[in-house]
Amino acid sequence: MTSERVTMVAIAQAAGVSVPTVSRVLNGRDGVSPRTRERVEGLLRERGYRARHAQHSALIDVVFPEITCAWETEHIRGIEAAASAAGVGIVVNTLWGGGDATGQLLRRLRGGRTDGVILAAQSGTDAMRTALSSLNVPVVALDPASPVSAEIPTVDAANWAGGRSATRHLLGLGHRRIAMIAGAPNLRCSRTRLDGYRAALDEGGVAYRPDLVEHGNFDFGSALAAGLRLLDRADRPTAIFASCDRMALGVYEAARRRRIPIPERLSVVGFDDLPGASWASPPLTTVRQPLRDMGGYAAGALLSLVRGEPLTTPYVEMTTSLVIRESTAPPH
Amino acid sequence: MTSERVTMVAIAQAAGVSVPTVSRVLNGRDGVSPRTRERVEGLLRERGYRARHAQHSALIDVVFPEITCAWETEHIRGIEAAASAAGVGIVVNTLWGGGDATGQLLRRLRGGRTDGVILAAQSGTDAMRTALSSLNVPVVALDPASPVSAEIPTVDAANWAGGRSATRHLLGLGHRRIAMIAGAPNLRCSRTRLDGYRAALDEGGVAYRPDLVEHGNFDFGSALAAGLRLLDRADRPTAIFASCDRMALGVYEAARRRRIPIPERLSVVGFDDLPGASWASPPLTTVRQPLRDMGGYAAGALLSLVRGEPLTTPYVEMTTSLVIRESTAPPH
DNA sequence: CTGAAAGCGCTTACAG
DNA sequence: CTGAAAGCGCTTACAG
Structure with missing residues (x-):
């Protein structure tokens, strides 16, 4: 681990090719012969190449006040499924966990490492919300504890x-x-x-x-x-x-x-x-x-906001339904 | 959203300063007068500046086969707390969620967007495991379903x-x-x-x-x-x-x-x-x-691996303890 | 406290 | 299919 960071020039030299060729291999573009590609890929692996700059993150952040029970889990499952299907990863944050989650999130946002934020439950402190809006980051509120500003698209249950x-x-x-x-x-x-x-x-x-x-x-x-x-x-x-x-x-x-x-x-x-x-x-x-669907819907809305598409419905209330099992009966 | 990406030169021009100054503000370095800093920060906000390149990700990935119950949640809580305290975020992945989680993870790894991986439960497919090892990415196994190769540090319960x-x-x-x-x-x-x-x-x-x-x-x-x-x-x-x-x-x-x-x-x-x-x-x-502690320990171990520190104990078994409540009594 | 200059790691046309 | 060259967005000395 005392070794220098492996760069593309190092790989190019070792493979006897130019840097642009390595770049093409890395980004999966064509215009590279199978043999060259293979050789370069081998080297990339061997030397443990890792990009210095990430270009587009394909990541969204989800923030909860804390994670206490299956409620959060169900939301995470729904968000994860929708995000993953779109090829984007999710970062989960907890506000009350001790660490400076707000600071980290803001840093990540500033650094262009994440594309948008889902604020679940009462999770957006005012400070955070103003920070987010001043950063022009797409935000969606999921099951908010209190009415959210009209500018933030909101997903709720009936x-x-x-x-x-x-x-x-x-x-x-x-x-x-x-x-x-x-x-x-x-x-x-x-x-x-x-x-x-x-x-x-x-x-x-x-x-x-x-x-x-x-x-x-x-x-x-x-x-x-x-x-x-x-x-x-x-x-x-x-x-x-x-x-x-x-x-x-x-x-x-x-x-x-x-x-x-x-x-x-x-x-x-x-x-x-x-x-x-x-x-x-x-x-x-x-x-x-429909916690999972709510999460999925929120992720979908956020992703289209990220793509720059206009949002059609700023407030969505998802249907609740009674599930009758065995804990209810006529009074004795 | 049709507008051009906001770059540092744009901000510098608008603020009437040089690009290095904007860079300093962005990275929170000193050597900038409060007035200048304020003006630049204002512009950054106003124009919605987002960095093109992320430099160091400070992110780790956690992968589960799927999320079914509080078991995963507890691990996530422990990992999140430890990671967050160290200033790093966690990305949660689900293998059976439909999306191509493996591909995404690998892409993120290649792209240098994540620093290490925690493989929970039976989550490492063989393909993934070899891919990870060939990428030289630090990996820790958490509560593995089957014995893991000796090279991967493992956290288990007694x-x-x-x-x-x-x-x-x-x-x-x-x-x-x-x-x-x-x-x-x-x-x-x-x-x-x-x-x-x-x-x-x-x-x-x-x-x-x-x-x-x-x-x-x-x-x-x-x-x-x-x-x-x-x-x-x-x-x-x-x-x-x-x-x-x-x-x-x-x-x-x-x-x-x-x-x-x-x-x-x-x-x-x-x-x-x-x-x-x-x-x-x-x-x-x-x-x-101690699910949460196990997650926290795994995160800590991974983080020290990421820092390049040698791992002292490659296999850790955490203590289990009996909690006596009200579902047990002498036989009738 | 600030900027001109050099440099870094990477990508993008373009030429062959 | 490949590379020399230019360029991009950013950071890092260095000079003042």
Whole structure:
């Protein structure tokens, strides 16, 4: 490793050809005889040639606040598939990981090493967003925590419709005392799902009762605590709609602790349809967000922005759908 | 977007300075007056300057066969944290995603756009591995499916010890009819965990019974089926050790279907300690693999290889540890 | 703190 | 199919 960097001239000399010929081989252009090409390729390998300058990166950056569960994973899968099909790689960044992710990303952008950025969840700090816009870098927001400036194309899920369909399903089964464990109230998706729940209740002629609404943090522990509070009430709800699958699992555990069988004595509905939803016992009825498709769509939109194509739809809301499994049943 | 690429000369002209000055600003070097720096930075932003050549990539590639569950996610988190702390970004690749990931990766490597590669799980096809070695690219294997050539530094988990400690735990609780649902037999980790199970049985003076060993695919469905077969036996086991957490959840579902309560009538132990293990009902007793640390270690090793430092330990096995939760109890 | 000059690694016409 | 030459975008001494 103390050796000098291998350059094209070194390869050319060793192969007894000119530098342009080596360049042609490297870039897979024709106009090189098979024999020459082979010899040069051999040398390239042997000496471990690595280009000094990258010319066009064919890379996009994805930034998450942090990676906590399958939610991010599903997005990554969708983005990776779409990007990879287009021949571009993805760089994944985490804002709260300790390193100076923002600085690195900006440096990469400045250095022309990446072509665009997908900002997932609440991931764009204001500082970062202004930096991005001043750099003229194509940006797409994926499932933003709060409304994003109109200039940034946004991909979202139909949260309102999802919250409504979950609640309608429970209503249709005959439930009347339906509790909800909502997500953090500062996130847009939490509020929207809660609105969907209220709308369904209204339509069903069931009065909205604020005391049946708990707030969690989209995590297991907060939902376990909220579930316990709900199940310990005298007028215990017969169904609980949790604002994400992980919180639904918290409700499962609360029910197990209170020896309340699901779905016989308690119906539970989640939101997301992460892979774990179907691995729960009983398999979880939940509102499916097409996370992977959302990621794929965001990547596609970003890539066309990178190509300089005008964006037709600046805001896309992708359909959610109820997946009925075994955690819901008519009230006992 | 039809505009010409913005070059440094354009910026220099607009700012009324020389090209070297712009270069200094771009690279954050000193020897530029604050006023000049500011003016140049403003222009850089305004015109959306993006470098034509990247010089040093500060990027590493991680390749997985595919991304299926939290297993990959945990590795990614560990790798991302370590890489990010060192100021380098990570590119995540998926081999079975449809796109030509191998080709892209190789192109990126050739183009000098990435500095090294982490091959996770069974992800290195032979073709890829030879290509990598002929390119002289630093490579580290993470949790390889099969023994890797001695030249590639490898990070692994103590699978044997893990399988043994899971089984010893059950033995210690008084179980004698302990079944195992092993992973796919062609994977090294599957065989090693099974060996650990056998070793513990031997030490405990309990005869190994091949009929109590089922083989799954590390997925939910195969474990559900295997669990059902096991639970439908006349001499039903009192405990089942599943070779990964996802398969343990399959056993949970099998037990639910047969109305066998966990842990009262059946103890279950998993392997991995993915986040979902503690979100199961009851929370799952499992063998913890330090997935994140393994990823971090692999990234660190790769980075020092990239720096040209000699590698001290070519093979590292990281400790596994039993995490006792609520899915295990003495047999009834 | 700044720029003219030389240089680097590579690519692009062009000529043969 | 190949190379001499010009050129590109950038960086690196060096001089002031």
